[in-house]
Amino acid sequence: MNDKELRVIQSHFRTFYQRAMPSVVALPQREFGFGWHKKIDYRHKAFSTHRDFERFVLQDVPLFMSSSTAYYRFPDKQPMTQKEFSGADLVFDLDAPRSKENHSHRDLLCEGCLLDVHEQALRILAFLKDDFGLQGVLVFSGQKGFHIHVRGEAVWDLSKEARRQMAEYVAAEGLDAEAFFTKAAAYSDSSERNVGTLRGPSGSSGGWAGKIYAVMRNAIASNNTASLKVFGVSKKHRDDVAARPAEMLAQLEVGNWSAFCSKPNVEALVSAVKVAQTDKAVTFDLHRLLRIPESLHGGTGFLAKTLPEADSFAFEDVLAFDRSKTLTVIPRDDLRFEFLGEKFDLLRARFAEVPLPLGLFLLCQEKAFAP
Numbered sequence: 001m002n003d004k005e006l007r008v009i010q011s012h013f014r015t016f017y018q019r020a021m022p023s024v025v026a027l028p029q030r031e032f033g034f035g036w037h038k039k040i041d042y043r044h045k046a047f048s049t050h051r052d053f054e055r056f057v058l059q060d061v062p063l064f065m066s067s068s069t070a071y072y073r074f075p076d077k078q079p080m081t082q083k084e085f086s087g088a089d090l091v092f093d094l095d096a097p098r099s100k101e102n103h104s105h106r107d108l109l110c111e112g113c114l115l116d117v118h119e120q121a122l123r124i125l126a127f128l129k130d131d132f133g134l135q136g137v138l139v140f141s142g143q144k145g146f147h148i149h150v151r152g153e154a155v156w157d158l159s160k161e162a163r164r165q166m167a168e169y170v171a172a173e174g175l176d177a178e179a180f181f182t183k184a185a186a187y188s189d190s191s192e193r194n195v196g197t198l199r200g201p202s203g204s205s206g207g208w209a210g211k212i213y214a215v216m217r218n219a220i221a222s223n224n225t226a227s228l229k230v231f232g233v234s235k236k237h238r239d240d241v242a243a244r245p246a247e248m249l250a251q252l253e254v255g256n257w258s259a260f261c262s263k264p265n266v267e268a269l270v271s272a273v274k275v276a277q278t279d280k281a282v283t284f285d286l287h288r289l290l291r292i293p294e295s296l297h298g299g300t301g302f303l304a305k306t307l308p309e310a311d312s313f314a315f316e317d318v319l320a321f322d323r324s325k326t327l328t329v330i331p332r333d334d335l336r337f338e339f340l341g342e343k344f345d346l347l348r349a350r351f352a353e354v355p356l357p358l359g360l361f362l363l364c365q366e367k368a369f370a371p
């Protein structure tokens, strides 16, 4: 990035930080990393007070700010062993959508991709809560994904291996879900024909079996034909579900899958639950630096905001700058795209007055020059 664009971005970032400085949990024990030209230009920095951190941010205005998920006695010492590790938050990093085909994909700023990743992040939060009794905090990464932070003593001491196992657990690695289903022989009194009874996850199942039960339960309760079909429920059985949903739910509750499904598509059921796209290395790397929640992302100008556990996500939720204000930029190329529901058609080398968050986005993306 050129100095001129950097200065414009920094001036807006500084204004933002003057009114909304991120506060870092356990700040004196964290290692910090900062970037101006890339995400981390240097690391191993530490601050003894929040005031020192604020002074640094307002003076040097980094475009990217990260802090360690770990807590150290001497966070600025090098090499890493000198820092004296005392524990770490548990984190998950998600940034790749499962597919670009399941929505109308846009190259520049794709809300569809982000919604897909968001849905995966919600799955992790559910795993943490249901299977581990942990409360995760969902944070937008600032560009293409989400981070989940779990703080507190419950996770502080988790070994690298334990973290790896958790990441593999949510990704269904090594899971044999077929084993949740058993087919018991049963003989009908009248014909002595072996009809078989398929037993599967029930209302009292826990862990992964409980998740598969819940997915099927939702599909039956909402009479979701598409899901039922994918999960292996035949046309005849789907008709039964539509006609007598309460009865089917009661059968599922006791684990009698034969009532509504003769051959479940176990792989599809697992896919509806598992988290397909975490960067596992981030979870078990105890010395990773991660974007500071409530800091700005220098590649987009968006806020790495802590989000409520809601079903939806929109870029409007993470805007740091007032969209009723404008910024003049000079596009480096012809640009035609949609930003926050508004269509733009900008010409190369022509001055363009655009909403401030978009202008900063284009500067951060190096798609435009500052005049």
Ligand SMILES: [Zn+2]
Pocket (backbone or CB within 6 Å): 100, 103, 104, 105, 106, 110, 111, 112, 113, 114
């Ligand atoms: Zn997309």
